[in-house]
Amino acid sequence: MSPAPASRSPIVRLQARTVCLPERNIDTDRIIPARFLTTTVREGLGRHAFNDWRWRGDGTPDPDFPLNAPEAVGAQILVAGRNFGCGSSREHAPWALLDFGLRAVISAEIADIFRSNALKNGLLPIVLDAEVVDELLARPGLTLDIDVAASTVTLPDGRRFGFPIDGFARTCLLEGVDQLGYLLQQSAQIQTFEKNRFEETRHAR
Amino acid sequence: MSDPTVQSAPRTLFDKLWDSHLVVPESADAPAVLYIDLHLIHEVTSPQAFAELDARGLPVRRPERTKGTLDHSTPTTPPRADGSLDYATPQAEAQVRTLREHCARHGIELFDFGSEHRGIVHVIGPELGLTLPGSTIVCGDSHTATHGAFGALAFGIGTSEVGHVLATQCLLQRRPKTLAIEVDGALPPGVGAKDLILHIIGRIGVDGGTGHVIEYRGSAIRALSMEERMTVCNMSIEAGARAGLIAPDETTFAWLANTPRAPKGAAWDAAVAQWRTLRSDADAAFDRVVRIDASQIAPTVTWGTHPGQVVAVDVAVPVANDPDTARALDYMGFRGGEPLLGQPVDVVFVGSCTNGRLGDMRAVATVLQGRRVHPRVRMLVVPGSGQVKREAEAEGIDAIVRAAGAEWREPGCSMCIAMNGDLVAPGQLAVSTSNRNFEGRQGRDARTVLSSPATAAACAVAGRVVDPRDTASWSSAQTSQTATQECAA
Numbered sequence: 230m231s232p233a234p235a236s237r238s239p240i241v242r243l244q245a246r247t248v249c250l251p252e253r254n255i256d257t258d259r260i261i262p263a264r265f266l267t268t269t270v271r272e273g274l275g276r277h278a279f280n281d282w283r284w285r286g287d288g289t290p291d292p293d294f295p296l297n298a299p300e301a302v303g304a305q306i307l308v309a310g311r312n313f314g315c316g317s318s319r320e321h322a323p324w325a326l327l328d329f330g331l332r333a334v335i336s337a338e339i340a341d342i343f344r345s346n347a348l349k350n351g352l353l354p355i356v357l358d359a360e361v362v363d364e365l366l367a368r369p370g371l372t373l374d375i376d377v378a379a380s381t382v383t384l385p386d387g388r389r390f391g392f393p394i395d396g397f398a399r400t401c402l403l404e405g406v407d408q409l410g411y412l413l414q415q416s417a418q419i420q421t422f423e424k425n426r427f428e429e430t431r432h433a434r
Numbered sequence: 435m436s437d438p439t440v441q442s443a444p445r446t447l448f449d450k451l452w453d454s455h456l457v458v459p460e461s462a463d464a465p466a467v468l469y470i471d472l473h474l475i476h477e478v479t480s481p482q483a484f485a486e487l488d489a490r491g492l493p494v495r496r497p498e499r500t501k502g503t504l505d506h507s508t509p510t511t512p513p514r515a516d517g518s519l520d521y522a523t524p525q526a527e528a529q530v531r532t533l534r535e536h537c538a539r540h541g542i543e544l545f546d547f548g549s550e551h552r553g554i555v556h557v558i559g560p561e562l563g564l565t566l567p568g569s570t571i572v573c574g575d576s577h578t579a580t581h582g583a584f585g586a587l588a589f590g591i592g593t594s595e596v597g598h599v600l601a602t603q604c605l606l607q608r609r610p611k612t613l614a615i616e617v618d619g620a621l622p623p624g625v626g627a628k629d630l631i632l633h634i635i636g637r638i639g640v641d642g643g644t645g646h647v648i649e650y651r652g653s654a655i656r657a658l659s660m661e662e663r664m665t666v667c668n669m670s671i672e673a674g675a676r677a678g679l680i681a682p683d684e685t686t687f688a689w690l691a692n693t694p695r696a697p698k699g700a701a702w703d704a705a706v707a708q709w710r711t712l713r714s715d716a717d718a719a720f721d722r723v724v725r726i727d728a729s730q731i732a733p734t735v736t737w738g739t740h741p742g743q744v745v746a747v748d749v750a751v752p753v754a755n756d757p758d759t760a761r762a763l764d765y766m767g768f769r770g771g772e773p774l775l776g777q778p779v780d781v782v783f784v785g786s787c788t789n790g791r792l793g794d795m796r797a798v799a800t801v802l803q804g805r806r807v808h809p810r811v812r813m814l815v816v817p818g819s820g821q822v823k824r825e826a827e828a829e830g831i832d833a834i835v836r837a838a839g840a841e842w843r844e845p846g847c848s849m850c851i852a853m854n855g856d857l858v859a860p861g862q863l864a865v866s867t868s869n870r871n872f873e874g875r876q877g878r879d880a881r882t883v884l885s886s887p888a889t890a891a892a893c894a895v896a897g898r899v900v901d902p903r904d905t906a907s908w909s910s911a912q913t914s915q916t917a918t919q920e921c922a923a
Contacts, residue, residue: 262874263853267478270485312644318479318574318590426469
């Protein structure tokens, strides 16, 4: 790919502890309920990440929610049941998780739009085999070593598992590439496309 | 020289849409640059994108290909005497004001309050004729797949991508896989498009379409009206698919011919000629094929907390034999193996981009005509757009709805996403024609059963979950109840 202006901090490696939500199909309404979407900025949504799960009706933290546990403080890797992030296209979901302090989500399956939104914000969406995810879910608090360049997750016992990641997305993470900057560099081709398409379809429109 | 074997390779409808919008084809190193013909924006997912453009000093590349509406945060109650609106929060009002300012500054047409065209983004695009076969359409909203009913490649995007399209009219995309859902046979009487799509999601699973674009095909799909096709395509995302498509045909052309912004005259004829080529070639290969027999489908509803947890309305909910089923049953307050029929209903919501169109309003009016909503039920009927509202009122549907004791509201997303103050209270059971039954979707601790408009209206009359086909089970009790109420009044 052509070089593009870097506007984000590169993300090369993440060594952090896990916190686990074993439920499947954790949807974007669970991650950030819609009533908190009446904002016009990206910041400040961490307070409401998993709001109705995390806070009881009276505003006190629910001690049974794993992310409220004392040992979850500082955990930056969320391990979750399959099909994480299903539902809406709200980018507020990765914004909320990042603002809360998470830097990666590991699941056996991650919904398409959530994955796309996460990558654009530097939240690592990592898909591992179900058996590995089940093992991680059974042992919260493990310190994992995520190597973006090698696309691997290493467990404390040294076992290493690869994860799939689009080459372009990986380069964007490693070099802090700004995708809008990259697209703006294509403007000559966009102009040519528009000229051809609109001349070709002028009679049809 | 071009390779004739490649040129003549059979292509799916998706392939044709994708190929014709490639600015730069994808490679191992980079995704494709895909051109976007129409960008729809609303107040919730656009402000941060405009802020990004402003921060970089970038203009909107094609303001004429961008259309704005107000739908998610907006009140569905009428304006107050002084013309002001009853926003749920000052933030909601600020969000609306922000979109208004951005549209004015960038020369983008906004269907604002006062515009006869304002409404839910996925209702107004088609009814204005902005949604055209063969086009690419995106919106910061996952139900953008609705527009695929016209043979457009339409999908939801995040706010960063909204910024990309505003600035470049393009998106970076990897080619998705294709999934053909072939629906043959005839839907039985009393079974409609909503039942069909809920059945499909139940069959392939809430993640059954992940990574795919679905093409809905077969005789049962061809037999659907445009409104019904929109209901089907709308919920493609509920199976995880980015988009859902239906090849355009005479039904599509007849519907679009009556829309204000579709091409006219010679341009129309040329467009239709081109649109007729938008179908999958006979030998085109899909990555996956699923076959559905429409004749076996019953009125279908959800029992759990995602749209893949469905049953025929007269079938018992499943037994909790895994943690996810157990959790969903627990949230819904249902015992595994018990029937849904008879469950007391507190709220009925008719509306949304799934079922907020004129045909949906008519289906509800047919049930409510001469009947009353059960006293325990609060029923909201929310037309999807100003046009739907006007047309329904011209047919007297508003009067039928009000006479039945239901609320007839102003257009908007309303209780589907429940961010405008239209909420289901904690613990209440709502039967809703919308698209998501996630935990808390319609309000904290609210319990949602998704259904068709006909099922929802029958449940409203009965005050409990009923089978809409079994008219005797819910309408005879009503007659005496109505009589009692009329005496009391």
